[in-house]
Amino acid sequence: MTAQPEPVSSARRIAAPPSMSTLAAEALREMVLSGELQPGDRVIENRLTEQLGVSRPPLREAMRVLEQEGLIVQVPRKGAVVAPVTPHDIYEIVSLREEIEQIAVRLGVPVRSQERLDRLREAFADLEAAAEEDGAPGVVACSFAFHLAIVGLAGHRRLEDVYRSLSLQMRMCMAMNRRARAGIETARQDAGRHRPLMELVEAGDVEGMAHTLAHHGQRTYLLSIEDDAEGHSPESRAWFARIRQEEEEAMRHDGHH
Amino acid sequence: MTAQPEPVSSARRIAAPPSMSTLAAEALREMVLSGELQPGDRVIENRLTEQLGVSRPPLREAMRVLEQEGLIVQVPRKGAVVAPVTPHDIYEIVSLREEIEQIAVRLGVPVRSQERLDRLREAFADLEAAAEEDGAPGVVACSFAFHLAIVGLAGHRRLEDVYRSLSLQMRMCMAMNRRARAGIETARQDAGRHRPLMELVEAGDVEGMAHTLAHHGQRTYLLSIEDDAEGHSPESRAWFARIRQEEEEAMRHDGHH
């Protein structure tokens, strides 16, 4: 308490020196999310080391992280592939993601933490800016960031981590080539729905939030998937049927108004 | 078909050749769960390599996995420590764990998948056997396995993975020396409460399951923590207060009956 030998405390916090393994993880993640690597593609270690300019050990650590995030799967002596996604997987990802949103608004909206609200407002501003300027995939990232900030209202790190992981997986699904257009289109449609969400947050309307999120736009992208008969489970089939019905009802409602 | 140089085809499926990194992860996880390593303890790589008999690269991969599981935290150039747990962390772990149980029974109990029910019955049998035979920590592991099997009814891999991770963190908390006794004691108390749960599952009573799980015994162990003023957040404080009140009410109810 007598003397602090290091007065560089305020700027220090931000400057975290990123290790090679962390950088490799980010790069690999980006490759998956951008669609450069598609579900089912093999992930060869040697191939990537020269591509990313790192050695194999850090790359392997990065792959272990991606595996935990659900973006790739590793089979012990056979190698790794980008996680294939079946309709059942879509069901798991989206249903759990919605459940977590519900939990988060229930926990977080009533608290009204200024710090977290500011973070959300910032994400909202970014989203609106991105929606106006470029019609590019930047909107997708901002949309996910906005939703993440909503979940962040709860101040529940573990809840947020799970949500982040699921969002990554959902983005990976959207990057599958045949769906890509639908994904971006969905994001554009959603852009208009974010303002009502923001207003509900400001008003502290938990019920409204829960209801709006449950019928939020990112679902519409699911309708492009249903046809695939392969990889359905009984649960996923029933769930898709329910979603489709709800969406049709919502669209009919929109048409009538 | 002429001659099988390796007639071990049926047993093969089970015998997945575990790599050193996997073994290291299991060993390290066991050290944390048993309390040999306690929250806050530093995890030195060299120290562990000679202890576990593996080299550093696989050990580092193992640590990355444990980090994702929430059992250790790594700071870039400073090293790793066993994840410290504050009351707020306890709040996060237990509250999310309960939410997931609720989701799981809602999704899983009505399905009545024979395969998953058999798995649950097996876990229940193991638990009862362990409860009768040894009064040791084997009961704790079986109790967690039983709960995991309940969540498994949903057939929702991602839900199950999150639950598994949270259970590991909860076991780690229980391994903190001052709470250890309370943890095991709790497990013993719980043993008697598992049969009703099992019966509700067999009866397909979703509401009953949800209610019983919400007031299930593993909460009682939380009462031994509340005093710690350090590391509370507003959310955790309110939550602990609510739990304590509910538990007192339940105990009073038990006393009156």
Place this chain on the structure above:
DNA sequence: GAATGGACTATTGTCTACAAAAGCCAGGCC
């Protein structure tokens, strides 16, 4: 006597090299 500077040690981050297993292709045998 206390604070500051520097050197040292301990520890992490990374790379190259080696060993083993799995898949593949060609050649031979039935």
Place this chain on the structure above:
DNA sequence: GGCCTGGCTTTTGTAGACAATAGTCCATTC
């Protein structure tokens, strides 16, 4: 002609060594 079998290639798993950084301790100085 088809299938097995042998070796070869590719790829993964692991080890040991080197480089760089952060923390620590001691000596020196005010």
